[in-house]
Amino acid sequence: QAGLTQPPSVSKGLRQTATLTCTGNSNNVGDQGAAWLQQHQGHPPKHLSYRNNNRPSGISDRFSASRSGNTASLTITGLQPEDEADYYCSAWDSSLSAWVFGGGTKLTVL
Amino acid sequence: QVQLQQWGAGLLKPSETLSLTCAVYGGSFSGYYWTWIRQPPGKGLEWIGEVNHSGSTNYNPSLKSRVTISVDTSKNQFSLKLSSVTATDTAVYYCGGGGYWGQGTLVTVSS
Helix, strand or coil: CCCEECCCEEEECCCCCEEEEEECCCCCHHHHCCEEEEECCCCCCEEEECCCCCCCCCCCCCEEEEEECCEEEEEECCCCHHHCEEEEEEEEECCCCEEEEECCEEEEEC | CCEEEEEECCEECCCCCEEEEEEEECCCHHHCCEEEEEECCCCCCEEEEEECCCCCEEECCCCCCCEEEEEECCCCEEEEEECCCCHHHCEEEEEEECCEECCCEEEEECC
16 A cells, blocks of 8 residues: 655754654545654554644644645654654545555654 | 444454454534544554545555454444454554544454
8 A cells, every 4th residue: 555755853942943744645645634643652643633633622723734736744843852753644545545654753852 | 523433353363353343423524534543552553544434434544454453334343354463463452533442452463
């Protein structure tokens, strides 16, 4: 199953801004966008944004999602220690009629 | 506030069938596709499949031959069955929908 491409790791300093990327193709990210999920070690994932880039209620506005062509991005401003987690993107692939995930990016807050 | 509670057997032998159920509390059961994903130890997330309230399903092509996801609207529950499991099916399995997720169930396949 074709997946989405995410960098394995990103490191940024406290209170800095991190931008995580997710690259797919015209059948998935380029078609309907990508959702973003955050997962802390040992916990279930949590949605940070939906495919339309809207945030679920309760999600900080420090998290913002966007898309350009076949690449989706998640920008996290004012990095906090609790932002250290794994981040996954997910998109519906119209050619597979299936959801596909990225491999995940481990964000380290220095 | 939607809450999902999942349960099922956590230890299976090779060739057995994995069976998990997820109950949905609160919110609109008919409003979403209800999803199963899994996460092998130390690895990323993998989508297994989804079902809506009318029973319409979509499955991961790589698992389609072994997966059945069903729904019981009278109980606001949906279930996952994965047949002929092997050690590679060892993972934490999560149910979810509408941006909400269950607590996860570790399923270990070992002889």
